[in-house]
Amino acid sequence: MIKQKIVLRFPPHVVEQPVIYHLIKDYNLMVNILRADINPRKEGRLMMELSGEDADYRRAVQWLKKQELKIINLEQQISWSEERCTHCGACTVICPTGALNFERPGMTVRFEEDKCIICELCLRACPARAMEALAENANGR
């Protein structure tokens, strides 16, 4: 079994394809959509968690690549600079999934990447700017 959060970036000309349908129907994957930004004739963006058999997942990725879709694994998208972090905790009430949370009683901030859905709210909520989006990120910034 594999469970992987990914971001798919759709070039404008494939935005209208039923990608999710194929992932479920042809590759037997479970799809959990986390965020989506799909517009006709514009680049689209879909964040989701895929789970299923390893072989199915690999075949699905190959198929996606053939469709000219760009696949980015989610964990690598947001980084936490421990050096910049002052452990105030301002981010912990803004992070919607609890990926950024307070470790008690140590009162230090920790970042659990596997819970991050790249909403990017923390980037500007952190006064010390300890959260960074990597260059090749989901919003294409």
Place this chain on the structure above:
Amino acid sequence: MKVNRTIEEINEKIKAGKAVVFTAEEIIAVVKEKGLEEAARMVDVVTTGTFGPMCSSGAFLNVGHPKPRIKLNEVSLNGVEAYSGIAAVDLYIGATALPKNDPANRNYPGEFSYGGGHVIEDLVAGKDVHLEARAYGTDCYPRKKYETLFRLDEINEATLYNPRNAYQNYNVAVNLGQKTIYTYMGILKPNLGNANYSSAGQLSPLFNDPLLKTIGIGTRIFLGGGVGYVAWHGTQHNPSAERLENGTPCYPAATLALIGDLKQMQPRWLRGLSYLGYGATLQVGLGVPIPILNEEIMGYCAVSDADLQAPIVDYYGAYPNRESDNLGHVSYAELRSGTITVQGKQMPTASLSSYAGAREIAATLKVWIGKGSFSLTAPSAGLPSVEAGIKFKPMPDRDPEGREA
């Protein structure tokens, strides 16, 4: 008093490497176990600490003269405006100063990614800072324009002077409105979505000497990773605020003005911050040693988060409109637990002041005192306390023409 100890006696023990020092967090259990008198007999110094955003902070710089000379008029450091309305090459860079062309909140909520606090952090980190200056030119200071890079070690003086730090207690900010607001207390989600506070509570300096019986002008402290001093009482100093039986105020009360040589400080403890939709500021790390002169002082240092109360204030309506309705009080123990309940609604809490940082500062000061490298000073004068009867004033509202408003 059954225990009586002088600062001179404490300093003798510090010099001999025999001083007994605990942090304000550690001392709570010591007093609980041994009782006030025995703890006071045993302990010489309790160290405190706090590491929070403190807007009323900044640094005086003397950048020296170029050849020919200049009387600085409009000056920026890395694009951030500095105040030059003092002598020719003296400047003050304030923590919340912004670049002239910063879009501020025109693009709401503004990012404020670089300001005076960041300039101070960069200076302390030894980075090059870009100075650009204009002047009107005089017979003695003919130059009208100057531009250079400089580092902290290349200028004459750099004195951190913070007019208001170390607030004794602070508001817990919540939002009763229907939309997210962006404040100096952080992002506040609508309908009581979160509660933000900003004090190190039981570790905070002025919570451990609530009536200012030991802290005064000239008290030597940990400031920005180096050594500093209490210069004066801080602006908005309000020792008259309502207090609990243990002497601690249940509203923001006393404050300190602090001073120290920026050149011996560390960027780790002076951090430029960007508050979304609000502005730039500086996170200041400071710690004050409390000499245990007797069991009364020991009693003050023994307070724990459960004994300290903060007022809950709505930053959507009440705070901006200077209305005094408050939503009750909550203890720092509850705040630090991660959730509080206001008007029947449970919400998560977050601190803007770093408790982990405060703990580390108190521990560092303890090490300095323990190894004899930091001795205590007796204040040269006290700070106004409760008996001064200070009345906290709002801004006057009078007609500029001199008529009654």
